[in-house]
Amino acid sequence: MKHLFILCLSFLISTADAQQAIRFINLTGTAEHIVDADEIVFNIQVRTTAKSLDEAKKKNDEQISNIRKILAELNIKKDDFEIHPISLGKEYEWQNNKRVDKGFFAATNVTFKLKDFSRYYEATDKLASSDNFTVNSYYNLSNFEFYNKTTYQKALIAAKEKAEYMTKALNINIGKVLEIEETGDYQPPMLMRNKMEMDSAGSETIAGKITIRKSIRIKFELID
Known part of the structure; x- marks a missing residue:
């Protein structure tokens, strides 16, 4: 039994030494895509208040009806807008550190996508x-999702290419991948820029670009 214990211990030490002997290179790859935005997403919160819940809801329904008319005037397709379920409840207001009953509220969110940027100012004026x-x-x-996936792939390729030219200078090669980790979580997934433009009719419109950045850390095994 004692000999078996010594044998197992020797095996564990040998395994640990083998793991420690692995040589590796640890580096990051970064990629960026700058793409023209092709839609503007609007989020509209409709909130109405009244002394009775029924009255608050009726006022909210009227506002939602008005939004439907605006969307029809802007030629927004049914697949490009969504009316969310309504929220109903008591309305309160803080006065002198006390919560005062102010009646009732009704709230609804509406989201829609504007794909014709030339109608941006018309849309905002109506809203x-x-x-x-x-x-x-x-x-x-x-x-x-396409650009998000492509940017990840480019970051991985950039990391691999960096590892190859760094190890080539030392006359060694990279082996299998030991670890992959996404880095740079502090960065927003999209950075947005906008500018003023003129459309074909000479009217003022807007245009925007979205920057997608990804950074990947990879650990490669080093082999002779």
Whole structure:
């Protein structure tokens, strides 16, 4: 039994030594895509208040009906907008560190995609006509997943190419991949830029670019 224990211990030490003997190179690869945005996503929050819940909901329904008319005027297709379920509840306001009952509220979110950038100012003018709307918008890519995947692949290739020319200078080669890790999580997935342009009719419009950046860390085994 004692001999068996010594044999197992020797095997573990040998295995640990073999693992420690692995030579490797640890580096990062970075890639970037700058792409023209092909749609603007609008998020509209419709919030109405009243003394009764029924009245608050009726006012909200009226505003949603107005938004539907605006979307029809902008030729927004049914597949490009969504009306989210309504939220209903009590409305409160803080006064002198006390919560005061102010009636009831009804809230609904509407999102839609604007693909004709020449109608951007028309869209914002129409949406600005109501005090019950809170509007946010941002540039978007309809095929974002394609560029996201492609940028990852380019970052991996960049890391491999870097490893190859660094090891070539030392007359050694890279072997199998030991680890892969995404880095640079502090960076936003998309950086957006916009500019003013003139369309073919001479009207002012906007255009935006989206920058997608990815950084990958790879550990390669080194072989002679």
